[in-house]
Amino acid sequence: MQIGHVLAGKFKITGGPRSGGMGSVYRAQDLTSSQVVAVKFLMRTPWDPATGHQGVRPGPNDLKRFEREREIHERLGGHGVPRLVDYDFACGKPYLVTEFIEGKDLRDFLATHRPTLTAATSIAVQVLRILVRVHAAGVIHRDVKPHNIILAADGTVHLVDFGIALPTDPQATRHTEGRTPGSIGYKAPEIILGERNPGPSADVYGVGCTLFRLITGQPVFVMSDPDHLIERHHCETPAPRLDAIVEGLPTDLVGIVAQMLDKDPAARPSAAEAESALRPWLPGPGTPAPHPHLTPDPTLPFRSGAVDQARMAPAAFNGRRPVVRRTSATALSRSALRALTTRTEAELAEDGPGPHALQLSQCLPDAQNYWGKHDPDVLRARLLCADGSRLAGDWPGAGARYRAVARDLPGAIPGTAAHLMELEARLGAAECLVPEDDDAEGALIAWERIILDVSALLPEVPGRLLQRCREVGQELAEWGHATTTEELLKRLPDM
Incomplete structure (x- = not known):
């Protein structure tokens, strides 16, 4: 490029x-x-x-x-x-x-600045507040380190590069292979030891390593050692205490950082607990700017009063993600959403993904937040967006969208509109198995179950679904399963 x-x-x-x-x-x-x-x-x-x-x-x-x-x-x-x-x-x-976040990543920032204690705390608290929200949504970043922390020009902190992020759901597919993910010097012991389902405390460990570097100017363990020795230290050697390197630090601060760097994930505080424990060392409105001057200055949001500590304190998570009701002028009305899905369906059938499919994909997040992901009109839009991804050759994106719809429609009553959409989603997910995973056998098994479910509903099956069943069957026949697919297709009426 x-x-x-x-x-x-x-x-x-x-x-x-x-x-x-x-x-x-x-x-x-x-x-x-x-x-x-x-x-x-x-x-x-x-x-x-x-x-x-x-x-x-x-x-x-x-x-x-x-x-x-x-x-x-x-x-x-x-x-x-x-x-x-x-x-x-x-x-x-x-x-x-x-x-694009205009600013400087923390690694480059540390190459030219030695932050004060209030500046170091301002950075760590902002990262922890982001993680509270990320963890509440069921995601673990797994690579919290200075290079992935951006200081914007206004002093606000942003966490980037979710390329190896992981769902907290242990049943979710890991999509991880080979060497353990993460970065040397910031990787939690449990990740180094191969834990497949690390918890949010792994991210807290990464923040602890980063805060240690901010306060002392050096990593937890000497980075000149070979990588395998550094990782061994993180697994076996107690982390040095901050006050062994920097004199005069508050005892409570030293203690909370020590807890964040505990080898035992269960002994570490949560991101919310660590954030709360670090608040006493935040600057407040009217606090003098750091000396020497920092660019960007992470204390600025707190010193200027732009950040209200009480307002920004992370709320307790009750286990359910709230539905955000958006009322922006760009939100679609229900009639507009239905009209757009109709135009998109016609576009996909005639010419493939075009401007209507793009507009629907852009509007879908707002529609889901406003009406909820189980709303029938939203479900139809989600399926059409999956179809658009599939027709564009984006098999991973299409497969993920189809599987998400199928997961959101468990136990639908046979023959209902919800059940028919579930079958359509399962069919799309089965088709994506071949280009995604080269898994024609798995695709055939999934398709066979769908054909049996569809044939049990005849004649109350839309032509669109029957046509898709035939299309996927023809693809599977080309992948070496002609005999099986021909027999199963006999269960469906001629189009």
Whole structure:
């Protein structure tokens, strides 16, 4: 990707690339809004001159993790997490576009600044407040470190690169293979030891390592050691106490950081508990600016009164994510949503994804937040967005959308509209198994169950669903299952 290239006719590349976890990140300008954005591609370096390695084509797990990252930005964007702007494919490679945070990452900040105690606390508290929200939504970042913490020009903190983020649900697919994820020097002991289902406390450990670096100017363990020795120290050696390196620190502060760095995840405070414990060392309105001056200055939001500590204190999470009722002028009316889905359905049937499909995809998050993801009109829109992704060749995105709809419609009464949409979602998910995982056998088994369910509902089955059943059957026949699919298709009426 060259500087000046215009991606998808609307994103002009203006800078980069730089490494961004699973891919490469470019700075760009959105030509439709003049907004500066970050464009992240899922790709591997084609050639490494140091090793001569020719690179590896992204596999199914890479694609699924990238899709999960997109979903996290779409769902959690704002309040310290970059918002999703767009998502598509270019030259066969998926990319996502998020808002660009103008500022400096904490690694570069530390190369030129030694923050005061109030500045260090201001950074850690803001990161912990982001994590409270992220954890409440069922997500673990797994790579909290200075390079992934951005200080914006106004002093606010943003957490970026959710490329290896993980759901807290232990039943969710991990999409992780090979070496344990995370970064040397900030990785929690349980992750180093191969724990497949680390909890939110793993992120708290990363914040503890970062805060230790902010206060002392050095990592928890010497970074000149080989990587395997550093990881061994994080697993076996008690972390040094802050007051062993910096004199005169408050005993309570030393204690909370020690707890955050405990080897036992259960002994660490939650993000909310750590945030609350660190508040006494935050600056308040009227507090003098740090000396020497910091650029950006993370104390500014607290000193200026822009941040009300009580208002920003994370609310207790009751286990249920509230539905946000949006009343913005851009929100669709129900009649407008239905009209848009009708136009999108016709567009997909005639020409494939176009402007209506794009508009529906952009409006879907607002529609879900306003009416809820189980609303019949919203469910139809979700299925159409999945169809659009599939027809565009975005198999990971389509598969994830289909599976999400199927999960949200368990136990629907046979023959109802909800049940028919569940069957359609299951059918789409089955079709995506072949290009996603090269799993024709799994796709055949899933398709066979759907055919049996559909045949039991005849003749009350829409032609659209019958046609999709036949299309997927024809694809499976081409993948070597012609005999089985021909027999099962006899159960369906001729079109």
